[in-house]
Amino acid sequence: MPLNYDKWANLELSDDSDIEVHPNVDKKSFIKWKQQDIHQKREERKATRERLGIELQINQTLLPRIQTIISGVTKEGPQVFSAEVARLGSNPSPDKPQTKAKDQPTYDEMMQNLFIQVWDKSRAYMDDKDKLAQELISQLSTTEKSVVERNAAIHKEIADIDEQEKDKITSEGIRTGFDSSHVNKIADDQNAPEKKQTTQSLEVLNPGAGGDAGGGAAAAAAAPSSTPASTNADDLPDLSPNMARLAQIPLRQYKALVEIIAGDRSLLRDETTDALFVEAFNAGMEGKQRSEYAMRCVNAGLFVQYCNKLGKDGLSLFMQRLTQAREAEAVFMKDVQDTHARIMERSAVLASQSSSSQDKEQIQLMSEGDTTITFDVPEGPAPENIVLEGDGKLQQLDPETVKQWLNERWNIFNAFDQNLKDALQSGSLDSVNKYLGDLPVSTAEKVVKDLDRAGILNFSSSEIRDETV
Template sequence: MPLNYDKWANLELSDDSDIEVHPNVDKKSFIKWKQQDIHHKREERRSTLKKLEIERGINAVLLPRVQAIRDGVHEHGPQVFSAEVARLGNTPSPDKPLTDAPGQPTYDEMMQNLFIQVWEKARVFIDDSEKLAAELISQLTKTEESVLHRNSAIADEIAAIEVEEGQKITSEGIRTGFDSSHVNKIGQEENKSQQQHYQPSQKSLEVLNPDAATNTPANTANNTADDLPSLTPSMATLARIPLRQYKALVELIAADKTLLSDVTTDALFVEAFNAGMEKKTTHALQCVNAGLFIQYCNKLGKDGLSLFMQRLTQAREAEAVFMKDVQDTHARIMERSAVLAEQSSSTNNPQEKEQIQLMSEGDTAITFDVPEGPAPENIILEGDAKLQQLDSETVKQWLNQRWSIFEAFDGELKQALSSNSLDNVNKYLANLPVSSAENIVKDLDTAGILNFSSSEIRDETGERIARKGRCPTTGESPLGYVCPVSGYPTHVDEAAWRADATHEHYHEYAQRLREVNEDEHDLRSGRDMTEFELPPTQDLEHTVNLKSWEMLFYTRNFNSIDSLRSQRHLSRLLSYPMTVAGVLHELGPYADRAGGRVSGGGERSLLALRHTLHKQPTPYSPPTPPVRIFIPGARAESQLPPSVWMQLAHLFPHARLHVYFVGPEVNAEETILPFGVPGWSTTVNSHLTLSAIQASWEEVHDAFYPYDPFTDIFFNFHPGLGFPSMLPSSHRPSEGLGQRNGEVVPFREFTPQIDAEWATAFDKMLSTKCPIVCTAFGHADIKRDVDALLNSKQITQEWETVIEPGNNVFSSQRWEVAEFDTRVMIKSNWGLWAVRGRRYDIQNVEMED
């Protein structure tokens, strides 16, 4: 009989099709484009078919509901329609079609939209119920006919698509034609016994009085949920085959195909556990080897045995992976079986007894606060005890009770508690009966000897404010009343708070306090702080805008800042490096004279620095010297992570920066050269180096000579030049420092810090002729500092303004609370101003005779 090859004509295209194309068209490209077109049309047909199926399913749900409402209106009148519309509006069902479309409406929403359209056409007959009912029935009937007609059209479209799909031969149309199976009569008896050994678990009912049940005795069905498969003779033979004897495994499995099942793997693993508990390591390893061999074969399908053997024999990598799995699984089984064996032995040991032991969880530590003796005769309450308004007699009574409980313990327990060792206390408790140990633990808790401490971060701002703050109404301390608006303690009692709450200024600072409190809780909430995921190096082709925080976050590709709270967090973190960047960058807020705030001489100083920072190197140009940024009097800025300061370096991709933190409050332990004082230095990368020096500026000033206005600049963050000096030799103010109606409270006689602490250092900085940038906490602070510099009697160097005093674009957006007075709040780096040592320009003037 001749063969018919007409069906192969349905193959649209193949890679080796003998087709002719235009000489200007590449044949491979033509075939590729044709294949892409075929796949696109195929996906388009499938998408259309899926949409039609969904539409037909929706119609199948909605059509019976429309018919039911129509029949209800026909029998009972328009009130049926009105009742259904009211139900759809008041108690809609959440059921909707299972589609991936966003905003997929529910079935009730579809019905509601349909009924609205029907009502718009029938409402003209609202005064005549019969005509209204007839119109509703007519509109609903039209809807039914429209849906039926659409269903017919859908059926035709689906049939056409299926016919078109059936004409094409694709890999998805391949079906298994002929297959073979294997029946092993020899292993049938073993298969029966294996099935008898492993039966699915059955459920039984537990009754209160089993003897009263006549039809079903109490023990008719046992719960076999914990029953495990046992080894058959064939499985036992598999478990005795040594490692890497794959041929023997294949021969045994080929003789009994029933071994290729998950039951065999489970039974072999159970046998491995049993062998591990008996410390039969070799037998357990052979069981694991056979079990995993069966498991791998099953995963590869019906021909898994031959495929797996082929891979094992032809690729050493495959055998290495398999043997590693065997060794790892065997190790886990041996480890777990050892634990089970130990637990089993302890359970069966009649000499083992129950114990009470003190255990800590997580990061909690258990310590013991042993009393030193009875309460003293006279007790003076301070701090938290005074804050809680405790009675001294009550405290004395409790201290004596605590001591008496401790004295009642025996000498061995006292010694264990005094050592503050949890192991020693547990060792003592282990030798006691459970009831006695429980009583001792209870006494330890009652006496306050047993303490649980945690290393988790806690917000203690409120506690510090309560201890240090003074009531704005009475001036007393400590603060015992928590403001209901802010959540912080602000007054000594409720009466003082009510007296203060009538003033307008209270609501302003109370709302700021609430903002601070919420920010602190957000930082400790444990949420994922995505705003602190700082961006990496900026693409050279992308320009950064430093005119505001918002423009910086946007042009530097920070994560989306979705709330003002997140912006406050991030601005507080980046305020110090971005203040430096704002002054130095050519696109910063102080470029182009900054609306008159930058003086002529100041512009020349900043242009010199910007020339060095933004100079693009050429292949043959010498290396650019590093720009040195000195921060005298450094405090919090020296504790920032290097990744934060790297945000400054990212803005100057062609420059090298070296930041020096200098000040007595810098945290350092090792001595560094050439300064001979404690400090540290770290090179973050080729563009940034950070160094810290624990010394005053006048001690190390000479070590940095020579100074160059093209590469050097000073930043004094919150120097407090006009703040009263706290040195013993200084005159201190006789009244408090504050602000009233936007003006600084006048002082009597005091010595400002610029004369007592900063005079020598500031003189040395002015002598370098390099810019000195200072920041301040607020308007009063910046005014006080500038006035102090103007009126200083200790500054000998002449100076001139570089940047006029004013707001800092990159100030922290978060308020900081003064713990001594909750009405006083500041923002880090709120204001900024800059000066330099005066420079005289010499001009040649020709004199006429």
């Protein structure tokens, strides 16, 4: 039978000694360079194929999770996105790709970083639930499409590398059957020493792969963080007295938060977190002097959110985690700080835009005719024992109801900025108007509404006039 030697046409051996070179070129040096070039390209192909395989494995792990969130937001709305963000912050999984790279991010950290990018592009619609859901779906779908396209490109690149390996027969790939005068038994092959394998540790996972915003899921590795829940301004409740009490609790005073929540279990709902975040946002709109108060609002809002996500016994479970694991508290505090930073940054931008677009527009308290405006400032919470004295109608009131209302007045007043407290206690209308004039119109309107709701503002008409000076 004739022998076919075509398979040796692309033979690539590093010990080729039949190379013809120019007389002025040192043949030994040229052969050595040729050997190094062959080995270098061979190792580059191996490293590239290994890197592509890792990236493909990461994308195939994260893609179903992205698709699940898209499906959830489509069916149930932005709260599905918020719930997943909260889970990633409070109960992250340690699972991560086996790359042996230093500080390799986990899958949850990659998803968390992706969600931060998506939220930064979507939170402009946080006041409209439907538009927010559409934007989240749009951003996540863009990422999904990018990952799918990147996976297809990876498969093609791997196929091209494999084809190159087939075309170039290297010394490692040669398999001849009759190199000696006898044929070894099959059993002898089992005792043959194992071929030494080389591994390569990848420090990065091609962070630029995939191009645009979606990038490839492998590019989403970053330190964990969290994102505030979505809000719809039309559905947000006013900050209740007990919500305001939560906002007064300093950081890390978890027992104080638990005592308030235990006394009013209705606080364990999404509306509480939303209202506290909006309160923090409004405080940020007023400037850096309100940053500490905004931080307390975020702290209380996230505390409620974490408890909610842990189910029926979330309050006790979350407290247990905070007190027994420093890592859990570190994650929570980082979430508080990051969320606070984002709210302050965004509120500062909007405050700047508002001041430029609403130049000189202010909310001012004005009296009509002979009417004078006074401020009935509470001096403290209601006393333990209340005795109602006076006419018959007053004595018919329930003392507990009166006590509750007095405490509500005090909580509303106590939540005010210290500058506003000082202005109210001075009794000067000019001082109060000066404070209101420095606020954005929407924030000033809320302050006046709270003054009226607490019975602090006394005048013949509670009408608010919008004066442009």
